[in-house]
Amino acid sequence: MMPETHEIAIHEAWSAKAYDQAFSLLATQHASDFYRTAVRIVLDHAQAQDVVQEASIKIWKGLPAFQGRSKFSTWAYRIVVNEALASLRKSNRQHVALEDLQIGQPDSPYFEADEILKALYQALSMLPEKQRLTFQLRYFDEKPYAEISEILSTSVGGLKANYHHAVERIKLEMSRLNSEYTFESNE
Amino acid sequence: MNKMNSKDGIQIPDKAHQDLVKHMLTAKETTKDRPTFLRSIYYWAGSIAAVLVLGVFIFNGLTKAPNHEVEITEDLAWDAYQSGVVELTLEDASQLLDNASIDEFINDLNI
Numbered sequence: 001m002m003p004e005t006h007e008i009a010i011h012e013a014w015s016a017k018a019y020d021q022a023f024s025l026l027a028t029q030h031a032s033d034f035y036r037t038a039v040r041i042v043l044d045h046a047q048a049q050d051v052v053q054e055a056s057i058k059i060w061k062g063l064p065a066f067q068g069r070s071k072f073s074t075w076a077y078r079i080v081v082n083e084a085l086a087s088l089r090k091s092n093r094q095h096v097a098l099e100d101l102q103i104g105q106p107d108s109p110y111f112e113a114d115e116i117l118k119a120l121y122q123a124l125s126m127l128p129e130k131q132r133l134t135f136q137l138r139y140f141d142e143k144p145y146a147e148i149s150e151i152l153s154t155s156v157g158g159l160k161a162n163y164h165h166a167v168e169r170i171k172l173e174m175s176r177l178n179s180e181y182t183f184e185s186n187e
Numbered sequence: 188m189n190k191m192n193s194k195d196g197i198q199i200p201d202k203a204h205q206d207l208v209k210h211m212l213t214a215k216e217t218t219k220d221r222p223t224f225l226r227s228i229y230y231w232a233g234s235i236a237a238v239l240v241l242g243v244f245i246f247n248g249l250t251k252a253p254n255h256e257v258e259i260t261e262d263l264a265w266d267a268y269q270s271g272v273v274e275l276t277l278e279d280a281s282q283l284l285d286n287a288s289i290d291e292f293i294n295d296l297n298i
Contacts, residue, residue: 023215031207032199040195049210056214106196110203113196121196140195 010072019063022072026059030073033141034080040136041084045108047091048084055083070150078151081133116174119181123173124166131166134159139185163187 006029013022034055039048058079066075104125105111105118113121124132130152137148138159145156152159167185174181199207 024212027208027211027215031211032204034211035199035207036195036197039197052207052210053214056211057218060215060218108197110197110199112198117196136195142194 007071007073011068014063014066014068014072017064019060022063023060026072026076027056030076033073034076037077037080037136037141038084039106039108039111040140041081041133042088042091043104043106044091045106045110047087048106048108051080051084051087054087055080058083071147074147074150077147078153081151085129115178116181119174119177120170120183122177123170123183126173127166127169130154131162131169134162135166135170138163 006025010022010025010029013019013025031052034052035048038051038055039045042048042051055076059076062079066072104121104123105113106121124135127135133152134148134154137143137151138145143151145159148154148159149156154162163185167183167187171183174183
């Protein structure tokens with residue numbers, strides 16, 4: 001089933017107040033995406049699973065309050081991102097020691113990276129939170145700015161500026177790590 | 188469904204995806220409570236009440252009445268419920284409510 005078809009199916013179930021079905025469809029389609037988003041923020045497998053769990057509860061409880069102004073997945077992403085940020089702040093994991101060799105990389109059994117990608121994550125860890133999130137959703141997930149705008153509650157113009165600054169900083173940090181490393185954002 | 192994504196290096200195989208789906212469904216089941224419109228009204232009411240109290244305090248402390256209102260949307264109430272925090276500047280808060288809106292929301296809260 002194509003993503004948009006899935007979105008319509010979720011919306012139809014929600015409209016019919018078949019919340020169990022709507023939630024199941026959302027989970028089936030997006031569980032991995034939610035985990036991926038969470039683990040890139042909290043950088044820890046177990047913590048990311050907790051984030052998905054807590055976000056799931058909020059999504060479930062919030063289904064009747066959903067306004068239908070955005071896609072279900074966008075609304076749910078927003079909850080996951082907020083839950084991950086809250087979890088990160090609770091655990092203080094954002095203060096990772098600079099000497100940590102795994103700096104900025106997800107500690108997950110599903111994470112595999114070459115040296116350049118590891119350097120990219122290390123460069124990402126140097127960015128302010130908003131730039132990092134914008135970059136991850138735009139570059140990694142290839143989400144349109146309009147959707148990122150709804151997830152992060154930031155204007156499209158602000159996101160484009162964030163992304164531009166993020167790319168410039170990543171280029172700088174990666175070249176510092178290894179003069180042979182380059183980064184192109186394709187934008 | 189194999190959620191491969193070479194860009195971020197996170198590769199989630201089918202089995203792991205199914206486990207994550209189960210994880211979400213289990214989390215839902217453990218809440219016991221079923222979502223109902225009434226429950227959501229309580230959440231909104233609680234959030235709106237918090238905003239209302241803040242707005243009234245600041246509103247009363249200002250000498251100039253605002254010329255226009257800022258609508259309290261359900262999204263705003265949902266954000267408040269989700270995060271437990273509504274970020275408002277003094278200027279935003281001063282524009283939050285007028286007397287008619289206060290009456291309207293009090294009436295809504297008594298439903």
